[in-house]
Amino acid sequence: MNAGLGTAVDPPHPPEHPHGNLDRAAGATMARLAGGVSAHAFLEAWSDWAQHLARAPGRQLELAEHAQRNMLKVAALAANPANAPPFAPKPYDHRFDHAGWQTWPFQLWQQGFLAMQDWWDQATEPMRGLRPEDAERTRFLARQTLDVLSPSNAPLINPEIITETVKTGGRNLTEGAAHFAHDAMQTLTGQRDPAPEGYRIGVDLACTPGQVVYRNDLMELIQYTPQTPQVHARPILIVPAxxxxxxxxxxSPENSMVRYLVGQGFTVFMISWTNPTAAQRDLSLEDYRKRGVMxxxxxxxxxxxxTPVQAVGYCLGGTILAIAAATMARDGDTRLASVTLMAAQVDFAEAGELLLFLDESQVAFLEDMMWEQGYLDRPQMARAFAAIRAEDLIWTRAVQRYFLGREDVPTDIGVWLSDTTxxxxxxxxQYLRGLFLENRLTAGRFAVEGRVIALKDLSVPLFVIGTETDHIAPWRSVYKTQLFTDGDLTFVLTKGGHNSGILSEPGHKGRHYRMSHRPARALYVGPDAWLAEAKAKSGSWWPDWAGWLAAQGGGLMDAPSVGAADKGLAPICPAPGTYVLQP
Structure with a gap:
């Protein structure tokens, strides 16, 4: 057990074997070849699903009838193309957006594929005795296989590719081949393109004025320059993932949360984490709490x-902030005035589709790979996130780039997404085992410095934000913060995904959110019951949050200077600092 982080009683671990390093080296090699994904969990899931289906004649009959109905629907469309198509792509699936897919014979191929997809969705529904996670993994496997076979991937039967090829005389295919060669070379070499013009870090992005006022080997702390003569007395510390x-x-300036907060009269500090190298392989979760947050x-x-501080945590930053805040509450440290958790989970029992990639076999697989290289690399994480929405994030992009010859259109969030760590x-x-796999924090088994912490010890006001279509931190999982805390809590559910829902600046078109307040020690209301009662409000949730922060802000004072030279915290360099520029 790590000296600063563990459980009250750690589970037993396999004994060390004399040739264990040989096993780990072999595991690391297999992990690299498999892109960091262990096949064991998926093969086990497939076997579990197949065996339960084999001994369920009623379920087999039901699926045979479903297949027959789907075939008849497609046959009816083939007999009369004027009929309305019976199947529709999923909302996030843009492979069939081109109008050509609504014409004959392309519509028939599309509908045949969607009928097969519909059948597999039905076939992988839970069955008696089948573990729910195995049903989900089998569905994931079926979906990945079907995505490879989609007619949208075939140039000869994709109407959009055919139209573009005729229009350009085949130039789209030659340009697509050049894109493919470029991307393949980048994958092999691990290199990345520089940020496109208009998206330079510190000039176009991350450009709110400020200074780095503290630095250690793990993080830089940025203090942003005040933009109002007076500010709220209690500063804001943001802990990002x-x-x-x-x-x-x-x-960008128009959607910067930092710029918005500073403009509302808050003194804002931001942690900028280092991009670890193999030499920092032994950085622990406790290091991130102690030498990062604290x-x-x-x-x-x-x-x-x-004056106490208003702390804000986003994604994993919110999780480590919750751990730090619970530890402070346990130890009588009163330096926090409030805590905001944005798309951050404290309970991982319903952590969404990322759980498809996590079990004991998968974690051991990743540990072997990290044991050899000292870290989990950027492409290995990016592939897992992309596979969850492969229809859009992998296949739609591949068709656009390699068959239609179109360059990726740069966006601020796209540049950020490619700038992984x-x-x-x-x-x-420790994170995968202690939080994702064993869910220690809400199970009462998460210890800091040898003593268990509890989220129920938190007494400061909480502001918790979930996003409607988040597949990294599902909103119902985020909502469960209310189940494990007793204090004053405001909950917001906003339109968008894990990133887009947080970037919901005032004036952003088409935004809405739901908001509620739970007084301290109130009875718990489940997420579905809450959703049925919560009314949607149009617009951005940022102004309501800024109002809530102002209410906890401690009044107004003259804007403080940046840094404190007399306390060894003189400005070191301008924002965005140096760590954010590390490759």
Whole structure:
């Protein structure tokens, strides 16, 4: 057990064997070849599903009848193409958006594929005795296989590719081949293109003025320059996720959360995490709490003394902030005035589709790979996230880029998404095991410095945000923060996904959100019952949040200076600092 992080009683681990390193080296080689995904869990799931289906004649009959109905629907469309198509793509599936798919014979091929997809969705529904996670993994496997076979991937039967090839005289295919060669070379060499013109870090993105006022080997702390003569007395400390660069929260000037907060009269500090190398393989989750969150808090309270801090955590940053806040509550540290958790989970029992990739075999697979290279690399994480929405994130892009010859259109969030970071081996193993796999935090088995912490110890006001279509931190999982805390809590459910729902600046078209307040010690209301009662409000949730922060803000004061030279916290360099530029 790590000295600072563990459980009250750790589960037994396999004994060390004299040739264990040979096994780990072999596992690391297999992991690299498989893109970091263990086949064991999926083969086990497939076997579990097949065996249960084999001994369920009623279920077999039901699926045979469903297949017959689907075939008859497609046959009816073939007999009369004027009929309305019986199957529709999923909302996030854009492979069949081109109008040509609604014409004969392309519509028939599309509908045959969607009929098969519909059947597999039905076939992988839970059965008696079948583990739910095995049903989900089997569905995932079937979906990945079908995606490869989709008619949209075949140039000779994709009307959009045919039209573009005739229009350009085949230039789209030659340009697509050049794109493929370029991407293949980048994959082999691990190199990345520089940020496109208009999307440079520190110039176009992450450009809110400020200074780095503290630095250690794990993070830089940025203090942003005040933009109002007076500010709210209690400063804001933002803890971003370390799986990506911090500037998702300071993206373009028009959608920068940092710029918005500073403009509303808040003193804002931001942690910018280092991009770990193999030499930092032994960084632990406790290091991220102690030398990340707590070191930043020490610096903030030195620069703005005699007042508590409003802490904000996003994604994994919210999880480590919750751990730090619960530890502070346990130890009587009163330096927090409020806590905001944005798309951040504290309970991982319903952690969404990422659980498809996590079991003991998968974690051991990743640990072997990290044991050899010292970290989990960027492409290995990106592939897992992309596979969850392969229809759009892999196949639609592939057709656009390799068959239609179209360049990726640069966007601020697209540049940020490609600017991923590495995960140090020890920390990522602790995170996967202690939180995702064993769910220790809400099970009462998460210990910091040898003593268990509890989220129920939190007494400061909480503001919790979930996003409607989040497949990384599903909103019902985020909502469960209400189940494990007793204090005053405001919950917001906003339109969008894990990133787009958070970037919901005022004026963003088509936005809505739901908001509720739970007083301290109120009875728990489940997420579905809450959703049935919560009314949607149009617009951005940011102004309501800013109002909530102002209510906890401690009144107004003259804007403080940036840094505190007399306390060893003089400005080091301008924002965005140096760590965010690390390759």
């Amino acid at each position: 370390w799986i990506m660069k911090y500037y998702i929260l300071d993206l 070191a930043a808090l020490d610096a903030v309270t030195a620069i703005v003394p005699d 590495r995960m140090p081996a020890l920390m990522h193993s």
